[in-house]
Structure formats: C-alpha cells, structure tokens
Amino acid sequence: MTKEVLVGRGLALGYPQKTIVQSLNVSFLEKQMTVIIGPNGCGKSTLLKGLGRILDRNAGEIFLNQKNISELSSKEIAQQLAFLPQGASFPEDVTVKEIVAVGRYPYQGLLQKKSLEDEQIINEVLDQTGLCELADTNVQYLSGGQKQRVWIAMALAQKTPIILLDEPTTYLDMGHQLEVLKLLQRLNREMGLTVVMVLHDLNLAARFADYMIAMKDGEIHYQGTPHDVMTAPVLQELFGITAIMGQDPVDKTPICLRFE
Structure with missing residues (x-):
C-alpha cells in the first residue's frame, strides 16, 4: 500500500497583512507526481512554501514521513525534503x-x-x-x-525522496518546459522520487500528473486523477471559463481544446 510521506493538518498560512490558506488538510503519496493548479492568488505557492518551511505556519502541523516536522532539525528535514522556489537565481x-x-x-x-x-x-x-x-x-x-x-x-x-517545485516551467519556452517535465517524470518513474509541483499550464499538468489538486480562495476544491479534475465544470468553477475538453491522442489524458 502506498504511504503518505508528506501531510498537512489544519494549516493556516499567509503574510502579516493577510491569511491566504486557512484550516487546510492535504497529503501526498510516496512515489507520486502531484500537480497543484488554480487561479492566481489562490494559495498554491503559499501552500508549497509552507510545506517546504520557507513560510512560517500560523497554525497546523506538518508530518514528514510520519514525524512531526517541528520535532526534526533543519538538517534532518533537508535530508528528506528539497524545495525549489520560483524564479531562483544563481550567484555569479x-x-x-x-x-x-x-x-x-x-x-x-x-x-x-x-x-x-x-x-x-x-x-x-x-x-x-x-x-x-x-x-x-x-x-x-x-x-x-x-x-x-x-x-x-x-x-x-x-538524496531526498521528496522534491517540491514552485512553477518550475515559468519563463521557459515550450521545448524547455517539456524538457524539465520529462526529466522530473523520468526521475519519478526510475528513482521513485515523490514530486509535488505547482503548474499554470493545465494541459501539461494533466499530462504529467498522477494526481491533481485544484485550489481556489485558499482551499482545496477538487482532487483526484487528471480525469477527475480536468473537466469543464471544474474549470468553470476555478477559472470562470467555458471550456471545450478533449483527449490527448497519445497519452489519453484530458486536454482543454478551447475556452471562452
């Protein structure tokens, strides 16, 4: 049975002037590729930063491989969980x-x-x-x-079994987006790496995700397989669009063909 390797219970996350995520429960399974989607400002990146300890929690608990993250040292956490922020820059x-x-x-x-x-x-x-x-x-x-x-x-x-990535394809052209996502998928399949990432491109999210989490207004509204989440009614609720859906002819994953 696949085990939960990263769990958040009753999470409240945000910034001094505003709480973005309130009383949120979420879990991620071992060796699974999970993609978080949702409109801008819905709390996707805030959730990821909270799970990666980049952002302090206002309330709630996080469990890493069944251990409360508050009881682990920074070194112990860094040996189990890696976090790649959006737009990270290199020193010269x-x-x-x-x-x-x-x-x-x-x-x-x-x-x-x-x-x-x-x-x-x-x-x-x-x-x-x-x-x-x-x-x-x-x-x-x-x-x-x-x-x-x-x-x-x-x-x-x-050598962490879990990696969190906040919009790893931002600012990349289509070819480089595909290159990065295929690499993550290969590492997931061949090495059993647990991958959790935020993506904006819904069709790429559906293509590469084993599991999808759809957020809006700091809450999880839907979660499940791409076929469960990538539907016209869900996209209407999340983004306020009327979507025409289809199926990828190769991967058989759902795709958004057109929206208004």
Missing part, C-alpha cells in the same frame, strides 16, 4: 558542478570538505540530469532549461 561566477555540490551540505559537518561519497553522488546526479558535459561551465551561460536542470540536480544531490 560559479560552475554547474559547484551549484550541484551545494546539495551535499546537509550531510557535511562544519568546515568539512566533500568526501569521496559526495563526489560520487555529484557525478551520478550530473549524469542523471544530462549535465556532465556542462559540469565546468559557468551557469550564467546556460539556457533557461539548462538552469532548471541544474536546480533539479542540486536537489537530487540532497
């Missing part, structure tokens, strides 16, 4: 390999240098993400899709 004058190596910090002591195991893991991750030939390249010379692969590689170097 660093190479791809140097960025990926940052993912090994949760396993190193103060002033400790990289071990042979660290080096081996970094090289493995570079290979898994197709970055070996770019290892010594300065990141400022990479394309948008390549930069996203570097962030994913850094997260993989943490």
Whole structure:
C-alpha cells in the first residue's frame, strides 16, 4: 500500500497583512507526481512554501514521513525534503558542478570538505540530469532549461525522496518546459522520487500528473486523477471559463481544446 510521506493538518498560512490558506488538510503519496493548479492568488505557492518551511505556519502541523516536522532539525528535514522556489537565481561566477555540490551540505559537518561519497553522488546526479558535459561551465551561460536542470540536480544531490517545485516551467519556452517535465517524470518513474509541483499550464499538468489538486480562495476544491479534475465544470468553477475538453491522442489524458 502506498504511504503518505508528506501531510498537512489544519494549516493556516499567509503574510502579516493577510491569511491566504486557512484550516487546510492535504497529503501526498510516496512515489507520486502531484500537480497543484488554480487561479492566481489562490494559495498554491503559499501552500508549497509552507510545506517546504520557507513560510512560517500560523497554525497546523506538518508530518514528514510520519514525524512531526517541528520535532526534526533543519538538517534532518533537508535530508528528506528539497524545495525549489520560483524564479531562483544563481550567484555569479560559479560552475554547474559547484551549484550541484551545494546539495551535499546537509550531510557535511562544519568546515568539512566533500568526501569521496559526495563526489560520487555529484557525478551520478550530473549524469542523471544530462549535465556532465556542462559540469565546468559557468551557469550564467546556460539556457533557461539548462538552469532548471541544474536546480533539479542540486536537489537530487540532497538524496531526498521528496522534491517540491514552485512553477518550475515559468519563463521557459515550450521545448524547455517539456524538457524539465520529462526529466522530473523520468526521475519519478526510475528513482521513485515523490514530486509535488505547482503548474499554470493545465494541459501539461494533466499530462504529467498522477494526481491533481485544484485550489481556489485558499482551499482545496477538487482532487483526484487528471480525469477527475480536468473537466469543464471544474474549470468553470476555478477559472470562470467555458471550456471545450478533449483527449490527448497519445497519452489519453484530458486536454482543454478551447475556452471562452
């Protein structure tokens, strides 16, 4: 039986002037690709930041592999959960390999240098993400899709079984969007990586998700398979659109053909 690896109970999240998410319950299953969708400002990114401890909780509890996250050290959490924020930027004058190596910090002591195991893991991750030939390249010379692969590689170097990604395809062209999502899908299928991400493109969300969560006004309105969530009535409620739905001829996933 597939187990819950990340659970939020009674979550209240927001900012000093406004609470975005209130009394929300959510859970994510091991080795599943879950995509969170919803209109702008509905709380998608706020929820992800709360789960990733980027945003402090106003109320509620988070459980990581059945353990209350409040009882775990930052190092213990970083060994189980990786978070990639939207629009993350690189420092100047660093190479791809140097960025990926940052993912090994949760396993190193103060002033400790990289071990042979660290080096081996970094090289493995570079290979898994197709970055070996770019290892010594300065990141400022990479394309948008390549930069996203570097962030994913850094997260993989943490050797965490769970990765959270906030809109990983933002600002990428169609080809690079597909490249990043196919990489995540391959890592999910081959390595059993649990992936939770926010996406704006509904058709890509339906194509790559095992499970979808639809949010509006800080609440979860629908959740289930893409066939459960990607329907005309749901899209009408979430986005206020009249959608004509169809089916992807290859993947057999639902697609939005037109909306008004």
